[in-house]
Amino acid sequence: MPNIGTTRAPVRTRTSPGETRWTTYWSTRRTAFATECGAARADLLADLADPNGAQARVLEDVVALGADSVHWRERGYDAVASAAPGAARTDAFRRLLPIMRYEDFIPLVERETLAKGGILSCSPVLRWLKTSGTTGSSKRVPYTQHWLTSYRIPAMQAMWGTYLTLHPEILDTPYATLDTQTVRDGTADFIEGVAYQAVSNRHPRLGGLDWNPPWYEAPWMGPDAPTSHEGRMYHRIRHLLGRPLQVITAINPSTLISLRDLLAEFGDRLVEDLRAGTFDGRPWNEPDADAADRLRLIVKDPDFALTDIWPTLRLYSCWLSASAGLYQRKLDKILPGVARLPFMSCGTEGVTTLPVDEATDAQPLAVGQAFFEFVPADVPLGERIAAGKPVRTLLFDEVKPGADYHLIMSQGNGLYRLWTGDLYRVHRVVDGVPWVSFTRRDGSFHSFTGEKLTEGQVTDALRCGFADLGLDMGLYLCGPQWAEPPHYVAVVETRLEDTHRADEISARVDAVLREINIEYGSKRDSCRLDSIRIHLVPRDAVGAYIENGRQHGNAAQYKYKPFQADAEFVAAFTGTQGDARV
Amino acid sequence: MFDVKRVPRDVRREIRHLKREGTRLALHVWRPEHPKAAIFYFHGLQSHAGWLWETGPRFAENDIAFYVLDRRGSGLSEGARDELADADTLLADYAAGVAEVRRAVGSAIPLGLFGHCLGGSFLAALMHDPEFDVPYDAVVFCSSWLGKLHATLSEEQRCALAADESDDPWNAGLASADFTADARFQRFIDEDPLAVRRLTRRSRSVLLNLERRYLDPSRSPLPEVASAFLSGHLDPIIDLNDAQRAFIQLTNGKGELTMLPTDRHYLLFTEARDRLINWTSAFVLLSGGDRVG
Numbered sequence: 031m032p033n034i035g036t037t038r039a040p041v042r043t044r045t046s047p048g049e050t051r052w053t054t055y056w057s058t059r060r061t062a063f064a065t066e067c068g069a070a071r072a073d074l075l076a077d078l079a080d081p082n083g084a085q086a087r088v089l090e091d092v093v094a095l096g097a098d099s100v101h102w103r104e105r106g107y108d109a110v111a112s113a114a115p116g117a118a119r120t121d122a123f124r125r126l127l128p129i130m131r132y133e134d135f136i137p138l139v140e141r142e143t144l145a146k147g148g149i150l151s152c153s154p155v156l157r158w159l160k161t162s163g164t165t166g167s168s169k170r171v172p173y174t175q176h177w178l179t180s181y182r183i184p185a186m187q188a189m190w191g192t193y194l195t196l197h198p199e200i201l202d203t204p205y206a207t208l209d210t211q212t213v214r215d216g217t218a219d220f221i222e223g224v225a226y227q228a229v230s231n232r233h234p235r236l237g238g239l240d241w242n243p244p245w246y247e248a249p250w251m252g253p254d255a256p257t258s259h260e261g262r263m264y265h266r267i268r269h270l271l272g273r274p275l276q277v278i279t280a281i282n283p284s285t286l287i288s289l290r291d292l293l294a295e296f297g298d299r300l301v302e303d304l305r306a307g308t309f310d311g312r313p314w315n316e317p318d319a320d321a322a323d324r325l326r327l328i329v330k331d332p333d334f335a336l337t338d339i340w341p342t343l344r345l346y347s348c349w350l351s352a353s354a355g356l357y358q359r360k361l362d363k364i365l366p367g368v369a370r371l372p373f374m375s376c377g378t379e380g381v382t383t384l385p386v387d388e389a390t391d392a393q394p395l396a397v398g399q400a401f402f403e404f405v406p407a408d409v410p411l412g413e414r415i416a417a418g419k420p421v422r423t424l425l426f427d428e429v430k431p432g433a434d435y436h437l438i439m440s441q442g443n444g445l446y447r448l449w450t451g452d453l454y455r456v457h458r459v460v461d462g463v464p465w466v467s468f469t470r471r472d473g474s475f476h477s478f479t480g481e482k483l484t485e486g487q488v489t490d491a492l493r494c495g496f497a498d499l500g501l502d503m504g505l506y507l508c509g510p511q512w513a514e515p516p517h518y519v520a521v522v523e524t525r526l527e528d529t530h531r532a533d534e535i536s537a538r539v540d541a542v543l544r545e546i547n548i549e550y551g552s553k554r555d556s557c558r559l560d561s562i563r564i565h566l567v568p569r570d571a572v573g574a575y576i577e578n579g580r581q582h583g584n585a586a587q588y589k590y591k592p593f594q595a596d597a598e599f600v601a602a603f604t605g606t607q608g609d610a611r612v
Numbered sequence: 613m614f615d616v617k618r619v620p621r622d623v624r625r626e627i628r629h630l631k632r633e634g635t636r637l638a639l640h641v642w643r644p645e646h647p648k649a650a651i652f653y654f655h656g657l658q659s660h661a662g663w664l665w666e667t668g669p670r671f672a673e674n675d676i677a678f679y680v681l682d683r684r685g686s687g688l689s690e691g692a693r694d695e696l697a698d699a700d701t702l703l704a705d706y707a708a709g710v711a712e713v714r715r716a717v718g719s720a721i722p723l724g725l726f727g728h729c730l731g732g733s734f735l736a737a738l739m740h741d742p743e744f745d746v747p748y749d750a751v752v753f754c755s756s757w758l759g760k761l762h763a764t765l766s767e768e769q770r771c772a773l774a775a776d777e778s779d780d781p782w783n784a785g786l787a788s789a790d791f792t793a794d795a796r797f798q799r800f801i802d803e804d805p806l807a808v809r810r811l812t813r814r815s816r817s818v819l820l821n822l823e824r825r826y827l828d829p830s831r832s833p834l835p836e837v838a839s840a841f842l843s844g845h846l847d848p849i850i851d852l853n854d855a856q857r858a859f860i861q862l863t864n865g866k867g868e869l870t871m872l873p874t875d876r877h878y879l880l881f882t883e884a885r886d887r888l889i890n891w892t893s894a895f896v897l898l899s900g901g902d903r904v905g
Contacts, residue, residue, distance in 0.1 A: 100627050144806060145640075145688060146665035147625035154625040154642060154669045175623055175669065223800035224665065237673075 052247040056204040059244040064194055064201060070184045071191025074384055077398035081463045084397040085426060089120060092401055092440045095151040095176060099444065101138055124403070124423060129415055129438055129447045132169055132379075139170050142444070143222045147174065150444025156236045158226040160219070161378035162482065162547050170221065171378050173229070177443035179239040181399055182229075185381040186241055189374050192385050196371065197277065197345045201244065205273035208266055209245060210280045210289075211373070214253045229378045230281065259556035263292045264299070268309055271300065272321055275340040278365075279347040281373050283357035284479035284515075284558040286348060290336050290364045291557075297329030335364050347371040349480075350390040351467040360514070375468050379450060380441040383466060392457035392465040395426055400439040402426050407434035407453050412472060415449060429456045429464050436472060451484075473593075476510040476518075479558050481549040483518065485593050490546060492522060492564075495539035501528050505572035509594035517560035519597045521567055529566040536564040567603050575602055621645070623672040627688065630681070630712060632705050638688035639709055640680045641716075642668030647677035649897045650717040651724045652710050652748075654731030655680060657784055658807040659878070660687025663800075667880050667889060674893035677717055681709035683734075687806055694781065694808060696815035699737065699822050706738050710746045722749035724896030729850070729877070732756025733819065736826040736862060739834055750838040750899035751867075752892055755877050757850035758858040759827050761820050773820055778813040790848040792881035801881075826862060838899040839867035842888060846875035 077084035096102045097111035106126070113122035128134075138150055147154040153176035161169045173182075194200055200207050214233035219226040232241045233253050245251055250269040255262050267289070280286050293300070303309060304325060307317035328338045337343050346365050350358070350372045361370070372390050375383040380400050383393035395402060403423035405411050414421050429435055434455045440446040451473070454466040471477065473485045488508050496503040504523030511519045522535075540561040544551035553559040621644045630637040640661035651671060655661065661680035671678035684705055685691035696702065714723055725748050727735030732753040738744050739751065757763075761770065786809070788801035801807065825831070841859040843852055856869055870891065872884040879888045 098626050144662050145627060146662065148627035148640065152624055152626050154623055154665060156669075175625075179622060220796060220800070222662070222804065223797065 052245075052249060052252075053204045055247040056244040059242065059246070060201050063190075063242070063244050067187045067191035067194055069191075070187030071195065071386075073184065074188040074191070074396070074398065075386065077396075078386070078394050078463050079461065081395075081397040081426060081461075085401060086116065086120075088398060088442070089123060089401045089440070090115065091180070091442055092446060093119065093123065095153060095442055096444065096446060098152050100141075100145075100149045101444075120425075123401075123440075124447075127447050129411075129421055129423070129449050130445070131412075131415060131449050131451075132445075135445060135448075138444075139172070142172060143170070143224070146222070146224060151176070151442070153177065153443075155224060158221050158224055159229045159378045160226050160548070161228070162549050168548060169378070170226065171229075171445070172443050173236075174443045175237070177441065178236060181381070181442050183239060183241055185374065185376070185384060185396065185399055188384050190243070192387070193277075193279075193345075193347065193371055196388065197369070199276045199344055202276060203274060204245065204248070205270060205275060207245060207277040207279065208270055208275055209243060209251065210266070210278070210285050212241065212243075212251070213262070214246075214251055214255075215257050216253050259288070259552075260292060263289060264296055264310065267293060267296065267300065268303060271304065271325070271339070272318075273340075274342045276342050277345045277347075278336070278343065279373075281348060282479045282558070283348045283350070283361055284553065286336075286346060287357065287360055287364065287514075288556055288558055290334075293336070293339060294329055294332075294334070297325070301326045301329075333363075335366055337366060337368060343368050345369045345371065347373055349373050349375075351375075351392065355390075375454075375466075377450065377452070379445065379448060380439055380443075382437065382439070382452075382454065382468070389465075392455075392467045394460065394463045394465050397426060397463060400441045403438040403440075403447070404429050404435035404454075405438065407436060409436070411436045411449060426464055427462060429459075431456050431458050431464075434469055476593075476595075478510060478516045479553050481547055481553055481559065483543070483547060483550060487543065487547050487550075488518075488520070489592065491539050491542040492520070494542045495535055496522075496524070498538055498542075499531065499535055501525070501531065501535060502569075504569050505576070506592055507572055507575070507594055507599050508592055509597040509599060511563070511597040513560065515558055515560045518562040519565070519600055520562060521565045521572060521600060521603050523569050523572050524566050526568045529568060532564055532566045535566065536561060539564060565600060565604060571603060575599070621673045621675075623669045625668070628712070630705070630708055632684070632708060633701075635684060636690045637684060637705060637709070638682040639712060640664075640668070640682070640688075641677060642672045643677040644672045644675050646675070647672075647717060647721060648675040649722045649724065649893075649900070650677040650679060650713055651726050651892070651896055652713050653678065653680040654706070654725070654727040654735045655683065655686065656729035656731045657811070658786060658801075658804075658809055659728070660806055660808075662687055662804070662806055664880070667885065670886065670889045671893060674889065674897075676893050676896065677713075679709070679713045681706065686808055694810055694815075695812050696818040699818050699825070702734065702818070702822075703738050703741050703744070706734060707741065707744045707746065710738075710744075710748070714746050714748075719747070722896055722900040724748065724750040724752060724892070724899065726752045726754065726892065727756055728754045728880075729756055730819070732758055733760075733822050733826075737822040740826045740828075740831050742832065748835075748837060750840075750896045752840050752842060752895065753859055754842045754879060754888070755844070755847055755850060755855075756841070756859075757855040758862060759823050760850070760854075761816075762823055762827055763851070763854050763858070770820060773813075774817050776813045776817055780813050781810045782813050782816055783810045786849070790876065791878035792876050794881060797878075797881035834863070836866075838895065839863045840895060841867060841869050842879070842891070843871060844874035844876060844879060844882070844884065845871045847877050848875070849877040 093110050097108040102108045110122045113119040142149040153174035155172045156175050157173040159171040159173050212232050215231050217225050217227040250266040255265040301322045304318050305322035307315050328334050346368055372385045381396050384396045385393050405423055434453050437450045437452050437454050438447055451471055453469050455469045456464045456466050458465050471482050502525050506520055506522040508520040511517050544554055624643040626641050628639045630639055660682050668678045682689035684697050685693050685695055725735055736758055788798040872887055874882040874884040876882050
């Protein structure tokens with residue numbers, strides 16, 4: 031890092047018009063927000079002190095929400111409500127209700143889109159949550175009023191309660207925190223009149239108990255900010271440049287890296303805006319030539335850190351476990367000396383863990399968020415469910431440290447006994463509560479930045495891409511290639527005479543992947559992932575490689591697995607690292 | 613007591629089923645934990661309970677349990693689509709639905725009956741049905757053109773209509789832009805797979821029959837309950853002047869007229885929605901026995 035001397039003082043800016051309204055809002059919400067988050071954290075800690083009580087309470091709630099629903103009555107599941115509360119009811123629940131995949135819920139979701147509540151659970155559906163599906167179309171997760179107010183928002187508040195306990199500077203000033211976990215975008219997507227959007231898009235607020243941080247009305251967060259990743263990021267940077275920013279929070283670590291990269295990319299524009307007192311070229315506040323000069327010097331250095339822009343930074347938060355941990359070296363570089371806190375383990379389908387301290391390897395199972403069941407990872411759960419075979423599940427107090435498990439959860443939104451497809455590792459058990467971390471998707475090998483790419487999606491994309499170009503496709507191997515930005519690499523068999531078409535097929539498959547995995551598409555749009563790179567090899571090349579592996583391993587149990595843990599296999603075909611193109 | 617502060621409620625949403633002569637009818641409810649009043653909503657020709665996903669929770673937040681019966685052949689109820697059952701069957705369905713609601717909420721809280729558009733005609737006919745004996749406390753007609761067929765057809769035309777037993781479709785010719793100016797709701801109406809957009813001609817004779825039941829000069833007097841007519845200040849679908857005149861006649865001049873700031877027909881899909889809900893909530897809540905007079 032070059033010494034830029036006194037220019038290490040923060041790049042200051044002058045107050046623009048229009049700040050008063052939202053900073054006033056911030057002031058009126060500040061104390062209440064801290065109180066709400068503190069109370070939710072206290073509830074979380076109380077649940078963790080009595081995990082059996084918390085799980086029993088959640089199951090009672092799931093049954094109370096489901097028993098009178100049309101679906102439960104039609105299937106006779108309402109008989110669960112007749113069982114005595116406690117062990118008998120837990121047994122009845124696990125005996126009568128089947129383990130479900132998301133696709134098993136689709137016909138019910140279709141009915142629920144018409145009724146907007148009452149089919150799957152006895153709570154109004156206020157919104158449909160959009161998330162990547164494994165079958166080519168996006169999932170629709172019912173965002174019910176009860177789930178919103180009793181689970182999802184309390185989870186957010188409890189996590190922020192932990193953040194505030196450990197780092198009260200979050201609320202020092204209106205400009206202390208940049209929250210990229212949440213966005214506020216208008217949506218144009220509706221299902222039978224009901225909005226259909228990502229869970230992180232919390233606009234508009236759904237009643238008085240919806241998520242409402244003090245910065246909810248901040249201009250960098252509001253619906254007037256651009257919806258594109260780059261545009262929104264420019265907005266955030268411009269508004270917070272020169273402010274005493276202390277905390278940056280994201281879900282994905284790639285967002286933090288993107289923030290720094292876009293600061294470099296936008297450097298000239300930002301310098302000009304500061305110098306002219308403009309916002310993206312439009313008059314905005316007082317010109318500040320000194321600040322412009324300081325910023326110009328900082329971004330001129332190719333190794334500048336976010337702490338050079340904001341020397342006041344004290345904390346960042348994001349996912350830090352599993353594959354997200356691959357970003358740590360880069361995070362250390364752009365946020366030197368800055369404390370870190372983990373984001374909760376969650377998906378659109380629900381919250382699994384909540385942070386209570388700085389631990390980054392694991393977090394306590396959020397026993398008050400769902401009724402959890404586990405199945406050892408070596409059980410071919412998908413096959414058993416598809417075949418309608420019985421599956422014995424374990425409760426939270428039956429899992430063992432060091433083991434990996436499939437996660438099955440019953441959330442308070444009607445999606446009962448949902449096999450999430452996620453695998454979690456139990457790291458330890460503290461006061462009876464398993465501390466777990468997400469390890470991987472079942473059948474998938476990686477998720478660099480939340481895209482959770484599955485084997486099925488890659489297979490579908492390859493088949494589709496090869497068919498589109500009239501290419502023949504044989505066996506393939508695929509793995510993650512860490513780089514900046516990271517990407518996926520695949521070796522695919524095809525006819526010898528077509529092996530020169532690697533760039534063409536890479537582009538085509540990348541386009542298909544963008545369509546069938548919206549998170550992949552989003553991360554590609556924001557340059558947090560690079561295009562998949564495909565190496566074409568003659569027929570039987572992959573087969574021979576697999577055979578070679580079989581000879582060196584347990585031949586009886588050796589199984590072709592298209593997904594690899596890394597990209598080392600590429601060298602066996604090309605003599606190069608996976609990053610190199612054929 | 614009557615709360616002026618809206619407190620977020622955990623709203624219960626259920627779909628109960630009424631078995632009516634082998635036909636399963638869907639009775640929808642949005643219910644607060646401790647309702648202070650209840651409303652039974654009569655939907656119009658093409659709408660159904662699935663149009664009320666934002667209305668139901670709002671009434672519940674006002675401490676009102678909000679019930680909607682999908683008419684036989686509408687919404688999630690069974691029954692022939694594009695077809696109205698005979699008037700006696702329809703009124704018996706509604707009487708059973710209202711009775712079920714009164715049973716569910718008990719006799720201690722006020723029950724309001726709310727008819728929207730054509731639903732108002734069903735409501736008016738039910739009120740005059742000698743078999744209907746469920747106590748209720750308030751009545752609201754919203755954008756309802758009571759007696760429309762009598763007002764717009766000659767006696768000769770009405771006779772022809774009454775005798776029409778044809779299965780031929782009669783298209784209501786309703787345009788979503790007349791219902792709402794909001795593009796989201798227009799799109800919903802246009803694409804709603806459950807919406808009824810036409811009726812058999814035979815069904816129109818049922819509508820005529822219903823009108824006769826409440827326009828009959830020899831009809832029995834109605835109970836003395838609070839009655840109101842609500843609409844926008846303009847309505848592209850109904851003749852407001854005639855609709856109001858019919859309402860005044862129905863209530864012997866004892867009902868009240870209220871206009872809300874919209875020029876569209878389906879107030880619940882306009883900016884007037886929350887005012888309509890709050891106005892109606894107050895009207896029904898305050899109609900309770902110990903407050904009348």
